[in-house]
Amino acid sequence: MPAGEVHNIFTDIVDRAKALDPANARKWFDDLSVLDFDGGSIDIGCPDESNVRYLDENCRSSFTRAAQQITGHLVTVDFVVGSGGKMIAPEPAGRVGPALHPDYTFVNFVVGPSNRLAHASCVAISQSLGETYNPLFLYGTAGLGKTHLLHAVCHEIQRRLDGAVIQLLSCEDFVNRFIRAIEQGNITGFHSQFRTVDALVIDDIQFLREREQSQEEFFHTFNALYNSGKQIILSADSPPNEIPSLEARLISRFNWGLVARVDPPSYETRIAIVQKKAHLRGLEINDEIAEYIARQVQANIRELEGALTTIYALATTLKEPVTLELAQTALEGQIKLATRHISISDIIDVVTQHFDVRLTDLQSKRRSQSITVPRQICMYLARRLTKHSLEEIGGHLGGRDHTTVMHACSKIADAQEGDPKMQALLTELTKQVTQAQQA
Ligand code: ADP
Ligand code: MG
Secondary structure, three states: OOHHHHHHHHHHHHHHHHHHOHHHOOHHHHHOEEEEEOOOEEEEEEOOHHHHHHHHHHOHHHHHHHHHHHHOOOOEEEEEEEEOOEEOOOOOOOOOOOOOOOOOOOOOOOOOOOOHHHHHHHHHHHHOOOOOOOOEEEEOOOOOOHHHHHHHHHHHHHHHOOOOOEEEEEHHHHHHHHHHHHHOOOHHHHHHHHOOOOEEEEEOHHHHOOOHHHHHHHHHHHHHHHHOOOEEEEEEOOOHHHOOOOOHHHHHHHOOOEEEEOOOOOHHHHHHHHHHHHHHOOOOOOHHHHHHHHHHOOOOHHHHHHHHHHHHHHHHHHOOOOOHHHHHHHHHHHHHHOOOOOOHHHHHHHHHHHHOOOHHHHHOOOOOHHHHHHHHHHHHHHHHHOOOOHHHHHHHOOOOOHHHHHHHHHHHHHHHHHOHHHHHHHHHHHHHHHHHHHO
């Protein structure tokens, strides 16, 4: 197949994958390329390892479905690092970098009064490792960007210092790896993993509370690194002296460097964050809607992002443009959702009423059109509007397995593409389910 044609097919696949799963779509998908396309499988080249990991974890099924729909063949997809038609050989085992989120960079971080100090100290550290603030201790409540900043430092170190060894992990991981090392009698291996790095970055260090033996181990790790001028960065949900049952000698060490608090963002910062997140996903968002979201969600940036996702998911499902009115419908539903999520029963209620069938029919083995269509629509809507797994959805509908649910979802998705009546029906049912939510 000529290269131009492969390129066009690939562009269509990426567009379709974005449409199938808008919440996980990112603007950098435009930087992906085809490395190999032999009809049965497609190797997709990604800018770096963090993009590969993101796609593997979040987008495998949307890309596979998109590729199958566009090519009309049962192709599989693989994500690898590479560009310009060439794959870049994977890092040899043991030299793999930390698992970084591709979105969590300094460029994608909005700086405001609430996080200025934390941000500035992270930038300073990434420019002169071990020399400015050591350790750096970031703290603040959940969803304010601590993990984002830790990843950003690591991205930046990797970019500036080729070959720098970084360990970035959650405290829980640290503790689990320590326990495993003891069980396997390989404490030396554990030491060499953590005491020989250029930077040790541990997220949610409050997890050390009440873990005496791990605190002891961490104390020695800390000393070894600190004494050889290696960088230590920690995050927690509270300042060192407020972490319950943390040994005094650790509290004092955590205070040796810089302790920076991250506060909830101001209204202006929240608007800028919403705009940044929309931009990352390649979405157009007008000021009115960004301001509306920033007013609705105040305390937690993760929820700000969730609001954006909800609005765009509703717009995609309804196939309507994002207007203030639609944003309101979506979020007011979501605010209620905070106390009560859309459940599979809400969906089943709406669907059984519309088709005038009984739940027991949907759960039965009957395979007549009048039953299979409403059953598949229930599965499709449950997949779109709830967070339930394929297994759970199948469980509510007569104990069907996940492949049946997956099949039903693609069947309905495909049906609506070519059928305006099906489209209108799904729009109507979605409205009814979300409105039932707000009642
Ligand atoms: P924490 O670790 O403090 O609980 P996270 O780092 O996981 O919070 O942040 C939650 C979400 O909010 C992430 O998607 C992150 O990208 C986003 N976020 C937080 N602060 C900012 C910011 N200042 N600019 C852009 N995104 C942010
Ligand atoms: Mg975090």
